[in-house]
Amino acid sequence: MPMLAEPSKRYKPFQPVPFPNRTWPDKTHKKAPIWLSTDLRDGNQSLANPMTNEQKLRFFRHLVQIGFKEIEVSYPAASDSDFAFCQDLQHKNEVPDDVWIQVLTPARADLIKRTFEAVAGLKHVIIHMYNATSCLFREVVFNNDQAETIKLAVEHTKLVRELAEQYAASHGTSFRFEYSPETFSQTETPYAVEVCENVKKTWLGGSKSVWGDGRHEERIIFNLPATVEVSTPNCFADQVEIFCSTISEREKCIISLHTHNDRGCAVAAAELGILAGADRIEGTVLGNGERTGNVDLVTLGLNWYSQGIPPNLDFSDMFSIIDTVTECTGLPVHPRHPYAGELVFTAFSGSHQDAIKKGLEAQSRRDAAGDKFWSVPYLPIDPADVGCTYEAVIRVNSQSGKGGIAYIVKSALALDLPRRMQISFYKIVQEKSEQTGKEMTSKDITTAFRHAYHLGGSIYDGRLVLRSFVTVDTRSTLPSAVGTPEMSPDRSRSHSRVASLTGAIAEQSPDRSVDSNLPASNKRLTAKILVDGKLRELSGEGNGPLSSLLDALQGDLGITLSIREYTEHAVGLGSDVKAATYVELIPPSVDPKDKTRGGYWGVGVDADITASGLKAIISAANGFLGQQAIQFPDSA
Numbered sequence: 001m002p003m004l005a006e007p008s009k010r011y012k013p014f015q016p017v018p019f020p021n022r023t024w025p026d027k028t029h030k031k032a033p034i035w036l037s038t039d040l041r042d043g044n045q046s047l048a049n050p051m052t053n054e055q056k057l058r059f060f061r062h063l064v065q066i067g068f069k070e071i072e073v074s075y076p077a078a079s080d081s082d083f084a085f086c087q088d089l090q091h092k093n094e095v096p097d098d099v100w101i102q103v104l105t106p107a108r109a110d111l112i113k114r115t116f117e118a119v120a121g122l123k124h125v126i127i128h129m130y131n132a133t134s135c136l137f138r139e140v141v142f143n144n145d146q147a148e149t150i151k152l153a154v155e156h157t158k159l160v161r162e163l164a165e166q167y168a169a170s171h172g173t174s175f176r177f178e179y180s181p182e183t184f185s186q187t188e189t190p191y192a193v194e195v196c197e198n199v200k201k202t203w204l205g206g207s208k209s210v211w212g213d214g215r216h217e218e219r220i221i222f223n224l225p226a227t228v229e230v231s232t233p234n235c236f237a238d239q240v241e242i243f244c245s246t247i248s249e250r251e252k253c254i255i256s257l258h259t260h261n262d263r264g265c266a267v268a269a270a271e272l273g274i275l276a277g278a279d280r281i282e283g284t285v286l287g288n289g290e291r292t293g294n295v296d297l298v299t300l301g302l303n304w305y306s307q308g309i310p311p312n313l314d315f316s317d318m319f320s321i322i323d324t325v326t327e328c329t330g331l332p333v334h335p336r337h338p339y340a341g342e343l344v345f346t347a348f349s350g351s352h353q354d355a356i357k358k359g360l361e362a363q364s365r366r367d368a369a370g371d372k373f374w375s376v377p378y379l380p381i382d383p384a385d386v387g388c389t390y391e392a393v394i395r396v397n398s399q400s401g402k403g404g405i406a407y408i409v410k411s412a413l414a415l416d417l418p419r420r421m422q423i424s425f426y427k428i429v430q431e432k433s434e435q436t437g438k439e440m441t442s443k444d445i446t447t448a449f450r451h452a453y454h455l456g457g458s459i460y461d462g463r464l465v466l467r468s469f470v471t472v473d474t475r476s477t478l479p480s481a482v483g484t485p486e487m488s489p490d491r492s493r494s495h496s497r498v499a500s501l502t503g504a505i506a507e508q509s510p511d512r513s514v515d516s517n518l519p520a521s522n523k524r525l526t527a528k529i530l531v532d533g534k535l536r537e538l539s540g541e542g543n544g545p546l547s548s549l550l551d552a553l554q555g556d557l558g559i560t561l562s563i564r565e566y567t568e569h570a571v572g573l574g575s576d577v578k579a580a581t582y583v584e585l586i587p588p589s590v591d592p593k594d595k596t597r598g599g600y601w602g603v604g605v606d607a608d609i610t611a612s613g614l615k616a617i618i619s620a621a622n623g624f625l626g627q628q629a630i631q632f633p634d635s636a
């Protein structure tokens with residue numbers, strides 16, 4: 001049957017309770033609620049293949065590790081394995097002293113009795129009893145009127161109380177009682193209050209203690225379920241506020257919420273319900289549960305966290321939480337699931353990547369200055385807080401821009417490319433990504449980078465490869481620098497050179513060849529260079545090693561290039577520090593001022609700053625050379 005042209009003929013709109021005195025819209029969250037995980041009960045009952053007890057135990061341990069202090073573990077009367085799980089927890093001594101085990105039972109005498117047998121001997125137990133109270137259920141499921149429904153709830157509360165008193169005395173268990181007017185949000189709210197008043201009176205009217213040590217007695221829990229979500233969250237919040245403000249002896253009650261996600265608003269309903277006066281939330285980790293699921297406690301907890309409020313749940317290791325949930329339930333986690341999905345901290349699109357890259361850089365500057373407040377575009381929380389690495393944040397496809405690509409190069413290779421080199425490399429990546437039509441992984445990008453600039457092992461070598469060099473100050477007879485790239489003859493000296501020169505780079509030019517005030521040609525460089533696989537000795541003169549090498553390339557290989565842009569920075573710290581140098585070379589045909597006309601970028605990394613600069617020149621010269629034939633002047 002197709003969708004109806006007039007749905008109003010089949011579906012009635014939800015009728016909100018008039019409540020002009022509501023106060024919740026002006027409130028804000030101040031602290032996290034009490035949490036109850038019902039993964040092992042509501043979550044479990046909704047699975048095609050319920051969890052085995054081994055899986056339940058693994059899940060239980062993880063819930064304890066996350067920090068849940070109240071865990072609904074089963075519906076013991078449902079099956080022998082549900083029953084056995086409660087006993088296993090006890091016999092295997094799995095329950096920490098500060099954790100309450102909750103079990104669910106319907107308001108049926110035989111099932112209540114069986115439930116007590118299952119938990120006998122556990123230290124802290126919440127007996128959770130439910131019966132549906134809405135008009136639809138009264139009429140269709142129970143064939144009860146309002147008074148009979150109250151009677152059902154009261155009689156079975158009485159039984160729970162008696163058994164709790166008895167088991168507290170015989171087994172030393174401390175009991176608490178939770179009552180759910182199931183289908184609360186579809187029940188007339190004043191009637192739901194009336195049912196709960198009767199339940200409360202019965203429970204609190206008990207004659208003996210239900211607390212194992214006979215001293216203390218906890219508040220009764222009224223759990224208000226949106227068993228099926230049928231309205232907008234504001235209507236639910238109104239219902240909760242009416243309940244909280246009209247139930248008598250409010251101080252003796254804990255008001256709990258149990259929202260489902262039929263309209264996709266379970267999180268909002270729970271959050272507004274807390275503003276409306278509730279104290280506690282029942283849900284599941286990542287939202288498994290009947291139909292569209294229970295409210296997701298990861299989303300809720302991290303929503304609180306993102307507002308600077310401790311959620312009292314630890315989601316630091318999100319990956320292992322996802323493993324536990326998916327392996328135990330057999331259900332996948334959507335890649336866009338809030339906070340947990342594999343794509344939620346990832347940007348593919350260029351403008352998002354650019355903003356994130358700038359935001360992360362600004363954040364690390366603020367962090368270093370002592371201002372730790374998180375404020376990064378597109379990232380509501382620091383992904384690192386939930387165990388995500390920054391590599392996952394930016395991923396590249398044809399929608400990506402230079403900022404994201406530069407971010408990956410920086411994260412993976414510690415190279416902070418100058419802006420115009422970013423644009424140049426972006427074109428290379430863009431072309432590759434359009435060719436394949438697929439995402440480029442961080443490895444694809446770094447490999448493309450190494451190939452483009454001949455950086456890394458010999459498999460990335462270009463047609464020219466610097467093997468070694470000597471520079472001589474022509475005003476003296478002593479060599480001023482001797483180097484074999486990455487194998488500097490005097491490592492300690494090279495390290496200190498890098499450190500001192502890189503530190504001074506802001507004030508001084510790296511190569512006196514670009515300083516016109518210095519006298520011409522005071523350096524001679526002799527370099528051994530592989531040229532198309534053949535080792536040749538080249539030499540040239542200039543104001544510094546870089547200009548000497550350019551002179552050598554021109555004189556010995558006929559390659560005429562000059563430097564248009566130069567930058568460098570240190571890579572690493574302490575004794576492992578290296579220099580990364582970036583140069584843009586241009587042929588004489590390109591106007592140095594016309595930056596729209598591309599030059600050839602190169603990069604060099606070496607522990608020795610001179611070697612790093614020379615490598616950058618060779619890298620860029622390789623880009624210029626491409627496939628063109630070398631015109632050796634000496635062979636002319």
Ligand SMILES: CC(=O)SCCNC(=O)CCNC(=O)[C@H](O)C(C)(C)COP(=O)(O)OP(=O)(O)OC[C@H]1O[C@@H](n2cnc3c(N)ncnc32)[C@H](O)[C@@H]1OP(=O)(O)O
Pocket residue numbers: 042045075077078079105106107108111130131132141142182227290
């Ligand atoms: C909203 C929720 O998630 S509630 C929790 C739901 N979870 C489950 O149902 C999982 C475990 N349940 C089970 O294994 C089974 O339903 C059992 C063992 C509890 C009961 O099984 P059965 O005795 O075969 O009964 P069945 O499942 O058909 O239940 C329907 C009966 O229980 C009654 N009933 C349903 N809910 C309740 C309740 N909360 N209190 C009292 N009676 C109830 C129904 O009116 C119906 O009675 P009827 O047979 O006189 O018409």
Ligand SMILES: CC(C)C(=O)C(=O)O
Pocket residue numbers: 042104130180182183223225226227228258260
């Ligand atoms: C038993 C109750 C709390 C329930 O699971 C629901 O109403 O969804």
